[in-house]
Amino acid sequence: MTTTAATAVDADELRGRVSALLAEYDPATVDRLTFLRARFDAGLAWVHYPRGLGGLDAPRALQSVVDAALEAAGAPDNDPRRIGIGLGMAAPTLLRFGTERQRRRFLRPLWTGEEVWCQLFSEPGAGSDLASLGTRAVRDGDAWVVTGQKVWTSSAHTARWAILLARTDPEVPKHQGLTYFVCDMHAPGVEVRPLRQITGEAEFNEVFLNEVRVPDEHRLGEVGDGWRVARTTLMNERVAIGGQALPREGGMIGIVAELWRGRPELRTPALHDRLLRLWVDAEVARLTGERLRQQLATGAPGPEGSGMKLAFARLAQEISGLEVEMLGEEGLRYDDWTLRRPQTVDFTGRGPGYRYLRAKGNSIEGGTSEILRNIIAERVLGLPAEPRTDKDVAWKDLPR
Amino acid sequence: MTPARTVVPRTDQDLLYSEVEQDLRSSVHDLLADRCPPAAVLARCEDRTPHDLALWRALSRDLGVAGLLVPPAHGGHGATAREAAVVLEELGASVAPVPFLTSAVVATTALLGCSGAADEIARLASGAATAVLTVPLSTAPGSAFPQGVRADAAGVLTGRVTSVGDAGCADLLVVPATGPRGPGLYAVHAGARGLGADLPVSLDLTRPLVDIHFDRVAARPLAGPGAAEPALATALLTGAGLLASEQLGIAQWCLDTTVRHLGERSQFGRPVGSFQALKHRLADRWLEVVSARAAARSAADALASGSTDAPVAVAVAQAYCAPVAVRAAEECLQLHGGIGMTWEHPLHLFLKRAKADEVAFGTPGRHRAALAGLVGLPA
Ligand SMILES: Cc1cc2nc3c(=O)[nH]c(=O)nc-3n(C[C@H](O)[C@H](O)[C@H](O)COP(=O)(O)OP(=O)(O)OC[C@H]3O[C@@H](n4cnc5c(N)ncnc54)[C@H](O)[C@@H]3O)c2cc1C
Numbered sequence: 001m002t003t004t005a006a007t008a009v010d011a012d013e014l015r016g017r018v019s020a021l022l023a024e025y026d027p028a029t030v031d032r033l034t035f036l037r038a039r040f041d042a043g044l045a046w047v048h049y050p051r052g053l054g055g056l057d058a059p060r061a062l063q064s065v066v067d068a069a070l071e072a073a074g075a076p077d078n079d080p081r082r083i084g085i086g087l088g089m090a091a092p093t094l095l096r097f098g099t100e101r102q103r104r105r106f107l108r109p110l111w112t113g114e115e116v117w118c119q120l121f122s123e124p125g126a127g128s129d130l131a132s133l134g135t136r137a138v139r140d141g142d143a144w145v146v147t148g149q150k151v152w153t154s155s156a157h158t159a160r161w162a163i164l165l166a167r168t169d170p171e172v173p174k175h176q177g178l179t180y181f182v183c184d185m186h187a188p189g190v191e192v193r194p195l196r197q198i199t200g201e202a203e204f205n206e207v208f209l210n211e212v213r214v215p216d217e218h219r220l221g222e223v224g225d226g227w228r229v230a231r232t233t234l235m236n237e238r239v240a241i242g243g244q245a246l247p248r249e250g251g252m253i254g255i256v257a258e259l260w261r262g263r264p265e266l267r268t269p270a271l272h273d274r275l276l277r278l279w280v281d282a283e284v285a286r287l288t289g290e291r292l293r294q295q296l297a298t299g300a301p302g303p304e305g306s307g308m309k310l311a312f313a314r315l316a317q318e319i320s321g322l323e324v325e326m327l328g329e330e331g332l333r334y335d336d337w338t339l340r341r342p343q344t345v346d347f348t349g350r351g352p353g354y355r356y357l358r359a360k361g362n363s364i365e366g367g368t369s370e371i372l373r374n375i376i377a378e379r380v381l382g383l384p385a386e387p388r389t390d391k392d393v394a395w396k397d398l399p400r
Numbered sequence: 401m402t403p404a405r406t407v408v409p410r411t412d413q414d415l416l417y418s419e420v421e422q423d424l425r426s427s428v429h430d431l432l433a434d435r436c437p438p439a440a441v442l443a444r445c446e447d448r449t450p451h452d453l454a455l456w457r458a459l460s461r462d463l464g465v466a467g468l469l470v471p472p473a474h475g476g477h478g479a480t481a482r483e484a485a486v487v488l489e490e491l492g493a494s495v496a497p498v499p500f501l502t503s504a505v506v507a508t509t510a511l512l513g514c515s516g517a518a519d520e521i522a523r524l525a526s527g528a529a530t531a532v533l534t535v536p537l538s539t540a541p542g543s544a545f546p547q548g549v550r551a552d553a554a555g556v557l558t559g560r561v562t563s564v565g566d567a568g569c570a571d572l573l574v575v576p577a578t579g580p581r582g583p584g585l586y587a588v589h590a591g592a593r594g595l596g597a598d599l600p601v602s603l604d605l606t607r608p609l610v611d612i613h614f615d616r617v618a619a620r621p622l623a624g625p626g627a628a629e630p631a632l633a634t635a636l637l638t639g640a641g642l643l644a645s646e647q648l649g650i651a652q653w654c655l656d657t658t659v660r661h662l663g664e665r666s667q668f669g670r671p672v673g674s675f676q677a678l679k680h681r682l683a684d685r686w687l688e689v690v691s692a693r694a695a696a697r698s699a700a701d702a703l704a705s706g707s708t709d710a711p712v713a714v715a716v717a718q719a720y721c722a723p724v725a726v727r728a729a730e731e732c733l734q735l736h737g738g739i740g741m742t743w744e745h746p747l748h749l750f751l752k753r754a755k756a757d758e759v760a761f762g763t764p765g766r767h768r769a770a771l772a773g774l775v776g777l778p779a
Contacts, residue, residue, distance in 0.1 A: 287694035291415035377679030
């Protein structure tokens with residue numbers, strides 16, 4: 001195979017670069033962090049990112065070549081389940097809207113996992129209607145003073161940084177008065193309290209912001225342009241939740257398929273039919289994600305990505321529900337209700353009961369399935385919008 | 401013990417459309433837009449002459465679609481299942497009453513599996529003749545070799561095959577029959593003495609069925625035991641896999657038509673498409689169409705590359721795409737209200753095709769059952 005463009009990076013070149021990295025940094029002897037930093041500096045972190053920022057401007061689809069080669073060599077990974085919000089949401093937003101300085105400061109430790117990120121978007125009064133949020137940021141010299149309450153903040157207890165959406169102008173309609181910041185979770189005035197979930201764990205938190213000073217150099221995008229920046233985050237979030245590259249039988253369906261194979265005494269014709277239907281749906285969802293990635297090449301996801309999250313949530317819920325049923329008597333038990341503050345966000349970990357309960361969040365987090373259907377209907381299919389009364393009213397005059 | 405499995409990670413599939421494929425699509429699309437509007441198809445069905453042979457000539461000769469799957473050495477274009485799939489998307493989106501799937505895909509694939517069929521293949525590739533594989537349209541890949549027709553030692557055929565799709569416009573029949581030496585494929589000319597045909601009333605007006613009788617019909621043997629079974633199996637697998645692309649085309653037309661109607665039709669002082677209950681239903685249909693596209697492309701790509709995974713990819717595509725097309729058509733009807741129930745509106749042609757396609761080349765349930773064996777999930 002010959003490459004057409006002189007600058008295009010192909011699979012062979014990537015394998016060569018992986019070999020060179022492994023030759024210089026032997027995963028068997030070098031410590032994990034040193035290896036991850038070297039991998040980032042070699043452009044093998046996320047190959048579709050720019051050179052110098054962990055990538056090589058290569059097609060996104062080639063990432064799997066790098067991952068497979070490194071996994072085969074026993075190299076450590078960056079434990080993506082610990083840093084999902086950083087990888088899936090903060091990073092693409094920093095890449096698109098960050099200044100050169102911000103990108104250089106934040107992306108490397110984000111990718112290596114040295115710094116965990118969380119997302120300070122949702123508030124008690126602003127969930128699906130995120131643009132109505134009320135956390136205030138007031139300019140004070142070369143900083144902003146932020147006060148308000150955030151909720152459902154996953155990983156706030158492990159995070160060093162947050163992406164934060166706050167209101168800088170209450171006098172204009174709600175979408176226009178927002179600004180996007182990077183917030184230091186160790187700054188004075190940030191208080192994180194655990195919020196227990198139906199699984200027993202406290203994966204998410206309440207976060208109180210009490211006159212937290214955020215330097216203006218940690219603003220992402222223009223003042224008042226926060227909604228546009230946030231939309232990039234949200235669209236990436238939906239792909240991050242629903243669109244991971246998986247092998248056939250990767251994820252939840254593989255767990256149930258293995259259970260079926262290993263435990264013939266659990267089999268009934270009705271379960272068999274449901275299992276096969278879900279197996280087909282899971283395989284098609286995998287192909288659909290693969291096709292979307294091939295289409296995206298290096299670009300950013302559009303509203304089409306919402307479809308992947310919608311499909312993922314439905315499948316995760318149905319498959320995990322089937323697993324509990326399939327187990328019969330064992331399905332009546334749960335592993336442990338102890339309140340814990342986990343270090344990772346894990347959809348397929350622990351036991352069947354946990355998987356069943358955790359999957360319920362998949363159709364809520366990152367935009368509910370109802371909101372995603374609205375987005376598909378209006379922005380992909382172009383159906384007429386619902387009549388709206390709130391769009392052109394100054395935020396301060398909205399009914400609350 | 402679990403049976404052998406094909407659960408392997410696959411990252412090598414190209415699920416997009418190449419430039420060549422897109423060019424082919426637009427030529428076919430333009431021709432169909434010009435020559436095959438839904439109203440014209442409906443009018444042909446009313447005249448009981450559903451097959452549009454003039455359109456088929458334009459497609460097969462001018463655009464060369466009849467020879468897509470045929471190697472250049474046999475007078476074809478040496479393209480693959482990927483290109484044929486794109487043609488089927490367009491044909492599905494206009495319920496075109498032409499024998500592309502039955503002749504240029506299924507019968508041609510069967511003939512390509514025979515060693516002595518060079519003449520027949522060349523005539524099909526050029527569009528000079530069309531052929532049909534005489535099995536019921538509902539026959540699934542992996543079915544037992546058909547027993548309805550017997551051959552004697554001289555290759556004379558006797559027996560009956562029902563529900564053969566598109567047989568009414570075929571010049572050549574490719575007949576699976578069992579002879580003294582076992583399974584074989586035979587060539588019979590449509591005008592042969594002893595051949596009889598009944599025309600049952602078909603659910604799908606645009607792909608009419610024929611029941612065929614063989615009463616001591618002289619035939620030419622094309623493949624004997626050894627070649628006949630794999631040739632038939634490959635033809636059925638290819639037919640089932642590429643049918644998914646036709647189903648995708650049907651579903652896409654139904655979705656587009658519904659979206660358009662809901663944007664235009666007003667009730668309660670606003671477009672009905674602004675009601676959320678309907679938007680959400682259409683969002684679900686959209687997701688199914690997007691997913692069906694990935695499944696259909698995967699099947700076409702696996703068939704094109706001769707992948708050992710093709711039986712899995714085909715079973716997945718059929719199990720998924722068949723009900724998607726049916727739901728898209730059923731929802732299209734419901735969301736059109738009363739007009740959707742009228743004979744005058746063409747959407748019933750799509751509903752009937754979608755429902756018949758769900759049975760064609762094996763129902764979704766049969767494909768799931770096949771999958772159970774292929775991926776090691778036994779009952
Ligand atoms: C496990 C989990 C983790 C999360 N992590 C984070 C995080 O890290 N950071 C963060 O900022 N947020 C996080 N969230 C919050 C999440 O984004 C919100 O819960 C979500 O956007 C819904 O908002 P809400 O909870 O206020 O529900 P509401 O918006 O009050 O919705 C209530 C119901 O009304 C429906 N609804 C609302 N509006 C419409 C409409 N226009 N049309 C139709 N139906 C509608 C919704 O679909 C839902 O069913 C997390 C949530 C969960 C469950």
